[in-house]
Amino acid sequence: xxxxxxVAREINCKIVYYGPGLGGKTTNLKYxxxxxxxxxxxxxxxxxxxxxxxxxxxxxxxxxxQIRGFSTRFHLYTVPGQVFYDASRKLILKGADGIVFxxxxxxxxxxxxxESVSNLHQNLKEQGFDLARMPYVLQLNKRDLxxxxxxxxxxxxxxxxxxxxxxxxxxKGTGVLDTLKAIARQVLIELRKSA
Amino acid sequence: MGFSQIALGESDYHRINSVLRxxxxxxxxxxxxxxxxxxxQIATDGPAQNLDLTSLSSLAAASxxxxxxxxxxxGEKEFSVLFHQGRRRSIHISSLDGQFCLVLLFGERVSxxxxxxxVKKASGGLTQLLQEHQGRAATATDAKSSLAKxxxxxxxxxxxxxxxxxx
Numbered sequence: 588x589x590x591x592x593x594v595a596r597e598i599n600c601k602i603v604y605y606g607p608g609l610g611g612k613t614t615n616l617k618y619x620x621x622x623x624x625x626x627x628x629x630x631x632x633x634x635x636x637x638x639x640x641x642x643x644x645x646x647x648x649x650x651x652x653q654i655r656g657f658s659t660r661f662h663l664y665t666v667p668g669q670v671f672y673d674a675s676r677k678l679i680l681k682g683a684d685g686i687v688f689x690x691x692x693x694x695x696x697x698x699x700x701x702e703s704v705s706n707l708h709q710n711l712k713e714q715g716f717d718l719a720r721m722p723y724v725l726q727l728n729k730r731d732l733x734x735x736x737x738x739x740x741x742x743x744x745x746x747x748x749x750x751x752x753x754x755x756x757x758x759k760g761t762g763v764l765d766t767l768k769a770i771a772r773q774v775l776i777e778l779r780k781s782a
Numbered sequence: 783m784g785f786s787q788i789a790l791g792e793s794d795y796h797r798i799n800s801v802l803r804x805x806x807x808x809x810x811x812x813x814x815x816x817x818x819x820x821x822x823q824i825a826t827d828g829p830a831q832n833l834d835l836t837s838l839s840s841l842a843a844a845s846x847x848x849x850x851x852x853x854x855x856x857g858e859k860e861f862s863v864l865f866h867q868g869r870r871r872s873i874h875i876s877s878l879d880g881q882f883c884l885v886l887l888f889g890e891r892v893s894x895x896x897x898x899x900x901v902k903k904a905s906g907g908l909t910q911l912l913q914e915h916q917g918r919a920a921t922a923t924d925a926k927s928s929l930a931k932x933x934x935x936x937x938x939x940x941x942x943x944x945x946x947x948x949x
Contacts, residue, residue, distance in 0.1 A: 630834055
């Protein structure tokens with residue numbers, strides 16, 4: 588749900604990073620946090636277990652700058668990827684303006700990726716949303732690992748609607764910002780359509 | 783449905799703020815914060831605005847959402863109020879109209895029971911105001927309406943968007 592405050596001249600949008608457990612959603616946010624100037628970011632909140640697995644969500648507010656005199660603020664969230672945290676995923680998806688699917692490129696995680704895409708469809712549908720009509724970007728993460736599947740093969744299996752795809756190594760920051768820019772761009776274009 | 787938004791124009795912004803201000807003064811609270819259930823901060827009033835309101839909004843909405851999940855598991859429609867009592871400060875979070883939450887921060891001098899009673903009393907006016915705003919937004923197709931005029935500012939070009947990303 589985009590919130591536009593015409594008095595304060597602010598646009599606030601919510602972006603959710605979705606995907607299977609240990610796929611690199613939190614790593615994406617940590618990288619964005621690390622490289623962003625202090626004046627353009629808020630606190631990175633991680634509600635995680637003792638072993639740093641996401642329990643509820645991570646949250647990072649980002650100020651991307653001004654567009655026609657409006658400050659553009661993006662609230663980045665991750666969901667917990669582990670299968671049994673589905674109730675939490677549904678809560679975090681509420682009001683999302685755009686979704687980044689962070690896929691784990693490793694061959695043995697293919698089923699987990701497919702299950703997570705299916706879960707995303709289902710959870711959006713329950714809230715009356717259709718992924719085909721939402722800003723959506725696919726990120727193929729962990730491209731540096733020796734057991735990574737060929738990108739073309741993964742795309743064939745995971746593409747939902749011809750969305751932009753980015754190959755990434757989130758631990759090194761590769762592809763992280765390109766992914767973020769692509770989803771932010773789509774959200775702003777969608778917002779323009781509603782004007 | 784693919785995209786939803788709340789657009790707050792000048793008159794609604796001031797009306798909502800004046801209700802929050804009255805509530806803040808009556809309850810002598812440190813902070814009154816109106817947020818959307820998605821975690822977005824809508825409006826605020828009170829002396830404690832130096833706190834990290836963005837994080838507070840996100841966490842308060844998540845807490846209330848998690849509590850809703852708990853309610854459903856035990857067969858309740860919702861638990862409409864959440865209360866966190868600290869040694870010096872307490873937080874009262876209540877659901878408004880299913881779409882919004884009201885967060886109040888208050889010190890040890892104010893009794894939780896009084897807060898609960900007064901919030902309940904004051905919430906009706908705020909809920910009505912939000913419903914009126916939502917109703918107007920849903921029908922703001924007339925180009926002469928203030929919301930339609932405001933939204934013309936959002937007709938940014940592809941260049942505007944690219945400049946944002948430094949290209």
